[in-house]
Amino acid sequence: METKTLVGVFIVLLIVVGGLAYIAGKKAAPPATTAPPATTAPPATTAPPETTPPPMEVKNPDKLIVATIGEPETLDPAWAYDTASGEVIFNIYETLIFFDRDKVDQFIPIIAEQVPSVENGLIRDNGTTIVFPIRSGIKFHSGRELTPEDVEYSLERVLVMDRDGGPSWMLLDPLLGVETTRDSDGNLIVTWEQIDQAVEVEGNNVVLHLAKPYPITVLFQILSQTWSSIVDKQCAIEHGAWPGTPETWQDYNNPEVPPLQEADCGSGPFMLDRWEHGKQVVLKRFDDYWRGPANFSEFIIMKVDEWATRKLMFLKGDVDMAYVPAQHMKEIEGAEGIRVYKNLPTVSNAAVFFTFEVDPNSPYIGSGKLDGNGIPPDFFSDINLRKAFAYSFDFDRYIEEAWFGEAARTPGPIPQGLPGYDPNLPMYEFNLTKAEEYFKKAWDGQVWEKGFYFELLYNVGNVQRKTAAEMIKENVESLNPKFKIYVRGVEWPEYLKAMVRRQLPMFIIGWLADYPDPYNFVFPYMHSSGTFAAWQGYSNPHVDELVEELITTSDQNRRIEICRELTQIYYEEVPSFIIYQPLGRHYERTWVHGWYYNPIYPGVYAYPLWKG
């Protein structure tokens, strides 16, 4: 009797709670509708044709919900340098000019009334004076009207802030001719006069005075991205940002935390409603937006870390777009009501790098001698070895296994889709016979005779890097039983530490573009001061000259010539070899319309989209 009572109580409890919850669920279900877009949305001219009609009722028709895995670092445009932050910022803020939909080298005026050109007289003095007439009638989310002073303040604030590891260098370089405002000891090396003179208001115009001639397309790419967002000066000051005063600018250089961390001082189509850290960012429509209100009352960017949960939410239609990792692509393939765009070339790539002079105390080079139990620190200074390793890499198999075929090969560091990319230039192919030939030549035959041992690291969780490392080991070791490579997985911080300290004889890493120009790739890969080349200790004065010329010439033909020459040198000297350029995918419910792909966008730009 007692047992029955207890079990009965438990069952009743379950039924009551479950029933209540079920009823609530029914009540909470959004109205089924296929409402047309609230405003006229631009047509998705470059989108692939849609395949199947929406198979189920449109859920949350007034909201766009995206499920992803990234957490924004900040909403301060002058601080943000990650894509998760960028995705929120470029929906809240606007820039002087912006990319013309899917084009990375064509621009439309936004806050500026016109895109400057030599023809319209807004580019002057041999390209060192750029004039932006400011559009009138634009309102900030605060209700204040945007003025040229706001534009001047916004761009100067980026120069003033220059936080460590931030994006300010992109504006500092063309405007002040330096990449940082501080020396290695942290002392300021620029003056207020330089900053003040770089950006000036002349009537209704904002005038940029460049420190040197600069490729105009590159400058426009920089000005079209989040770091160049125009902020409401008064709003920024109210949130503790630099008050715009010359005498205190030093106090606002390299701050501890971003002043506009959670502020919304923008004029974009969406306003910040709330940021629930670790969970979601909710944006709401700005009804006074100068181009007309967006089609969604809310744009929600959810952080759903667990793939199984994210997948179920996507399949159930509770989210409209979702991040699908490559290894799970097949689980979504052919799912009803989901549209996929494939083979989207990204502006990123990755390579296997050789360190020319490893730290002699590195724990990853065994004995530190060429005795079969280690390698000397300058092991990879021999070009024969670098070529041998390049020929040992099975590129096609790697792309198939690690990327499920969704990656491309490129001859050099310049990705497909950027000017200067030339698929006809030579690149290494998998050829173990040639690899053996070069191994035998290396170090006057000592490598082949004595063998070697070193450790090849990858950061745990990065399956693509692990696969590449294991493939190198498998192929190289198959050539000579004296060749030994130990593949070790370490956490990202340890990986980074070893790389920065030049402890890794060989490392695998990638690059994501700041702006879609070849300079942004050849500099880190090939210039002696570039991020990767500096870690490697690679230096070629002629290469440095070419890279520097690339960023000072606006002659497009000359720039392409330089890119070709650099790619050829990259092939001949093999400081590293490119193993892939990822081809992205985009997944969305079929009831979402208007999406287009621009590889430099940090995420979903919601304004042109609608559901129905």
Next chain:
Amino acid sequence: MGGMRTYIIRRLLLIIPTLLGVSILVFSVSMVFSPEERAALYVGEGGFKAAARIQAIIKKYGLDQPVYVQYYNWLKNVLQGNLGWSKSLNIPVARAFTELWPASVEIAIYAAPLIVITGIMLGRISAVHRDRWPDHISRIFAIVGWSLPTFWSAIVLLAIFYGALGWFPPGRLSPEAQSIVHSAEWVSYTGLYTIDALLNRNLFVFADALRHLFLPVLNLVIVGNAGIMRVMRSSLLEELHKEYVMAARTRGVPEKAVINKHAMRNAMIPVVTMAGVLVAGFLTGLVITETVFEFKGLGYWAAHAATQLDFPAVLAFALFSGIVFVVSNLLVDILYAYLDPRIRLG
């Protein structure tokens, strides 16, 4: 009574050296990582451009200073009420606690009593009906619950009740209910949606919050009550064979009274210990349940912070866990004294 008060004060004062010890321990462990490794948090995987300036980051945050200097600076800030900045959530650590704590507490206040009550009930049934079918069923239930990986059971529950049936979605609230609780009319008293919904007299939000709580709580009950049940069963069986129980039976006390009034009370002592640990564990977060069901609370944050070497967050979390466990142990001790008057505190 005076002894009890002194005991409680003494135990509460114990929190201070406990927290100092915990902080020194965690701080020392953090120093195992090099400055570059700790600075990696500010760079992030993929942030290679920032990596080029990693030395500047180390200098800026004083990551290369001697350990005692770093500890002193941290302690000084904590005593001034500044727990630091959580880089994994990009907000001050103190604010992260206030934002994430309600989710963990809301799961705990529903799951913990259910686990303890069902565990005690099943343990009692099992012990009373030893080696008969109720015992077998309860033990099978316990073994299955004990063996199930939390992650797996969570995914299965989600796949059935959300994926297939669409009844219980992940998250804490539906988008409609979220709009209500973030409206100007809503008053947030506790941050616990079920309680706030009742205080705001909004049954829709109450039912919606309950609907979202159902699966995480059910998952915890399935997985969690096996331990309580097993302890209850063995403890009750032990009590039922003691002389005072025999004596009560020979005196003609009805079996129900023998079990409920005599044996159960004594058998509860180990269960209380276990329940104390369980509740403390729940209050400090449930990593897997919070992650799979998108019910993000302290557990999710702590795991996330630890994997990113977010030391201000990890340190604060360690301090918080220390407080929770000291207080829960104290409550368990007080409950002991209540359950068994022979136990004297002080």
